[in-house]
Amino acid sequence: MRADYFNKRGVTVEIKPLAQIERSIQKNYRKYIWSPFIKAIKDYKLIEEGDVIAVAISGGKDSLLMAKLFQMLHRHTEINFTPIFISMDPGFNEVNKNNLIANCKHLDLPVHFYDSDIFEVAGRISGDYPCYMCARMRRGFLYARAKELGCNKLALGHHFDDVIETTMLNVLYAGNFKTMLPKLHSSNFEGLELIRPLYYIREESIKSFTTSNGIPAMNCGCSVAAGETSSKRREIKELIATLKKTNPLVDKSIFKAAENVNVDVVLGYQMNNQKYSFLDFYDDEKIIEE
Template sequence: MKKGDIALESIRTAYRKKIWSKFMKAVKEFELIEDGDKIAVGVSGGKDSLLLCKLFQELKKDRSKNFEVAFISMNPGFGAMDMEKFKENLEELDIPCEIFDANVWEIAFKEDPQRPCFLCAKMRRGVLYNKVEELGYNKLALGHHFDDVVETTLINMFYAGTVKTMIPKVKSTSGKMTLIRPMVYIRERDIIAYTRRNEIEAMSCGCPIEAGKVDSKRKEIKELLASLEEKNSNIKQSIFNSMKNINLEYVMGYTRGNKKDKEED
């Protein structure tokens, strides 16, 4: 049995409750996949996107939804060894993936060597979105998970002074495509466990930021959350829930009724 077949099998069995059921919950609750959709799955080569590919393959296999799916990957400047490992994983996991080059890292680090993350993320999104639209897909699926949502919430609060997070379904700025995140209920620890069980050696990011050579705000938030969890194991769930339970009556600057309502009064 191929590694790809084993990986699919374990999603429905050993990880049915922790992964498959949570994937399906998000798909149904947020109406992420509809009949007639043409969905591109963004594949970075890391553990999250590889799992997302297998989830879509499994959903496609049971034919509960009538949709098309394809797997695409942008090479932002990976080294030869990283690319070799990526392609090896794709082959072993039986994931047919189109890879296209974009020299994002070189440009981002040239513009801002110490803090290139913002520009890098913006450029990667732009290039990927344009490619998806060019290929004629109406949805792009990304592998952001539960922990990403929690961390993004705190990053925005601590460093951007705003209350917002990653949401499961959102239109692209062009309006031509919808971004979906079917793994928002899946915990990172369960993705790691799944990857280890199936002996999947996900490709490292290859980026010096993620490798710890340069400070990373996300890394700081991860460490903070880990320390908070020692005292309150439910802290991440509370933060996640808070983004679904915002009480606008108690948000500074919010006024009940809009300007038009007041003028009519």
């Protein structure tokens, strides 16, 4: 196991021992990581009796933390469920691949590794903008492996910030109100659900945990995207940060907005692929000014 690594500035960083990393989740980060993780599972019924859950590990900070949380929950919970850790090499260079393997080993995560050529295929199809295609292909690949392993759920590491940024991206650039849900039924793999257990956990908490424990998590590992956030998502992230300077609770408000949609006072909405206008019910429901 590694004892240290070099960060981006060339400074040697010590990787904390496994026991210390696990202890920090329960103690130092109990309020900001462990408790929100448990709350999301309970609130949205993400884990149920008898579940076999494929926990996807990309090698990034979010998925490594999620895998560790699942492993620790499995040790201590009374719920009878089975986590199976899966990871794929979509075409990493040797450094990133070795980093992924070493991190999983250091964190004591027994992982099923799979090889693929998704980076190459996505790049060939989408050229300089492969991120969307790559994400779809990777998810499909993970679903297929989860199905082969007899899993009924696939866990991905999307967090609180991913949720609110997706909501704002849809409002500002797609002209619709859609958010990233905590769980979904797969449309292409019958009997499989996608779950997002980090739904309440903020990215800053994940970054703090990763840095304080010296875990050398990688970015996406793609040579084209070079680990950068997409320009639109980065723009939204910066916008939210700017808004928080005058309204520190703006991120919570964006999140809560998706829980408090009042269809009585919107121009239109869609349900089951059917589009509805407020005019469809205007005379029946006698909409009046408040």
